[in-house]
Amino acid sequence: MEKKYLYVLIRSMQIQSISLGYTLSPAKFMLAPKGLNQSINKRDYNSTDVYTPEYKDISFGQKLNYVDFIKTLHKVYKNKSLKNIVLSAISEQKNYVGSGFSADVYSIPGVDKYLIRLERKHFSPGSFSKYPIISEPQNELAPNFGQYIATNNHGFFITKKVFGESHSLPNWSEKIKGIENDSSALTHKEAEYILKKITELSEFPQKSFDELSLKIQKLNKHTDCEIDIMNPNNLILNNQLQEINIIDLWYHHSDNGSTAPFNGTDSMINLMLDPLTHNQVYEKLGNNGKEKLINASKKIIQKVFIAAQKTGLTRTKNNATIIYKDFDKNANLTFAVPAYDEFLKLYHDLL
């Protein structure tokens, strides 16, 4: 099998266990459904019973859950069935939002706060009507990290939408497969694009970084989810509100009950600067660009450090190293760890 497909396969295997809903450990990770709160571990996830949200809405923010989603749909689509609405939405290119390693995401016309997320390996429109859609209880104290509010356990999810723009190339996951195998995969234009994104982020005020840090602290407190630091498109920037958000939560490490050591300073830095492309970007830029990249990146690192200090988030370099090691091990590559080492060297005075 070609190397470049291996990572996708591994992520798909992980996602499969997510869809099946029980923990399984292909490597040293225990996997948990994205957007999960702790209580759900205890219930039988294979049950096809419709699960009614148990939480009283005690949120300080907007309450986003399956009940609210259904109410919104009803207002817009009257008595049209959810399945027909979904099949119609995903058939139109205008509703396409983006893709990552394993999923394609679509919006639903008239519905602002939610998105459809389809895992390519597990979702099929043909069998969609066979599986019941099950509500996912929400811990309303956890901020919006794009958690899912419902799933059919066969690759279909409704997620909370996060407003803003993804932080990297739209086809990042395709690109990275190329970079794994061919060091010239990133073009100069793409390097400039990533530089622009990093520069824009570096100009966000300290407050934006502080708020993200606070959200991560709440995520650690109220869920057992881990931030997926691999894909920088999991960082969503709202330029208008100068808000930084993260989507796409995944597994947590089995041998530690708390995610606090995993979601922290380096989760932010790695999503913001993307160690997997960073050195490539640096190499592709001219001297002027190189200087801009280093300066903007240092600015970001410093703002993250200040934010983390204010909110008590800890360094998570070790966890990042484990993730990159695991990526390489599972894909039989030596790509991510050296890329991360190079990245750390470039900022050795700070990191």
Ligand SMILES: Nc1ncnc2c1ncn2[C@@H]1O[C@H](COP(=O)(O)OP(=O)(O)OP(=O)(O)O)[C@@H](O)[C@H]1O
């Ligand atoms: N909740 C959300 N709010 C806003 N945009 C989203 C949301 N979920 C997904 N997107 C967009 O769709 C893209 C793909 O979604 P997602 O990250 O869920 O896919 P994935 O295959 O799991 O990604 P990864 O490569 O990180 O594993 C994202 O990069 C982002 O651009």
Ligand SMILES: [Mg+2]
């Ligand atoms: Mg993603």
